[in-house]
Amino acid sequence: MAAYIAKRLLAAIPVLFGLSIIVFLIMAMIPGDPATAILGSYATPENVARINADLGLDKPLPQQYLIWLGNLLQGDLGRSYALNRPVLDEVLERFSATLILAGTALVLCSILGLLAGVVSAVRQYGLADKVITVLVLIGISIPSFWLGLLLILAFAVKIRLFPASGMYAIYGGGDLPDLLHHLFLPALTLAVVATGVIARLTRTAMLEVLRQDYIRTARAKGLTERRVIYRHAFKAALVSVIPVIGIQAGFVLGGAVYIETVFQWPGIGSMLVNAISTRDLLLVQGGVLVVAAAYVLFNLAADVVQTLLDPRMR
Numbered sequence: 001m002a003a004y005i006a007k008r009l010l011a012a013i014p015v016l017f018g019l020s021i022i023v024f025l026i027m028a029m030i031p032g033d034p035a036t037a038i039l040g041s042y043a044t045p046e047n048v049a050r051i052n053a054d055l056g057l058d059k060p061l062p063q064q065y066l067i068w069l070g071n072l073l074q075g076d077l078g079r080s081y082a083l084n085r086p087v088l089d090e091v092l093e094r095f096s097a098t099l100i101l102a103g104t105a106l107v108l109c110s111i112l113g114l115l116a117g118v119v120s121a122v123r124q125y126g127l128a129d130k131v132i133t134v135l136v137l138i139g140i141s142i143p144s145f146w147l148g149l150l151l152i153l154a155f156a157v158k159i160r161l162f163p164a165s166g167m168y169a170i171y172g173g174g175d176l177p178d179l180l181h182h183l184f185l186p187a188l189t190l191a192v193v194a195t196g197v198i199a200r201l202t203r204t205a206m207l208e209v210l211r212q213d214y215i216r217t218a219r220a221k222g223l224t225e226r227r228v229i230y231r232h233a234f235k236a237a238l239v240s241v242i243p244v245i246g247i248q249a250g251f252v253l254g255g256a257v258y259i260e261t262v263f264q265w266p267g268i269g270s271m272l273v274n275a276i277s278t279r280d281l282l283l284v285q286g287g288v289l290v291v292a293a294a295y296v297l298f299n300l301a302a303d304v305v306q307t308l309l310d311p312r313m314r
Contacts (some may be wrong), residue, residue, distance in 0.1 A: 104187040142192065198244060256269040
């Protein structure tokens, strides 16, 4: 197992290296000049040239990348010129809030998706299966940001049951109940699409397993239907669903960018939106790389869990 994990970690290195090149080149091709964004009305040609020299933007693009990569390998992501603080400190501070939101959404969509998929497979062509199928199709089809706006309108404006934005109350609060109160709507919004995907694949995997000979043998032995489904069929189907949950973890992290903007959640998504608007290149590059590294680790964890559950992979 240790050799397998080490192999997967080594395989992730070229992925992250290629991603760093893509992110760097995309940010370099974005129209606009960071020096002009920093100086504003003081953006004279002399001042722009001086800022570009200070930031190293007057050097050729390959040299800029090599300098940035060398600093990255030393754990230095640079300094945000818009916030005037180290990029790593800002990214890690914001990423903790994103992990709370994305982690809650991932747990929520995993539980609901697995439960819905199992019920839909067991009650195939029944009323429960039809209702779950319709709800899944609606959930997958609705854009997350639009669903977030609808939930804000319904539960924050009309009913006033949940707050519309923020992570904590402005006055007072700051404890766990306050966090959960603010977390419910954005986490639910972020989990809807992933729940639909997991539910559909769980249903497909369960139906395939329920047709296997050993399931019929288990029933013939006199085992209860609950034991057959949850002890034998669900465990076998879960092996196929675990990698999908790992992929949905990446979707949830990516979707946090616009969900955090809708709900004003102080995470890395809203940070990236602000950094792009101010042309804070180092902050954008650092944020994207941290999210990408987290995505790789999520998939690695999913593969390890799948290997533990399936002896054939070992």
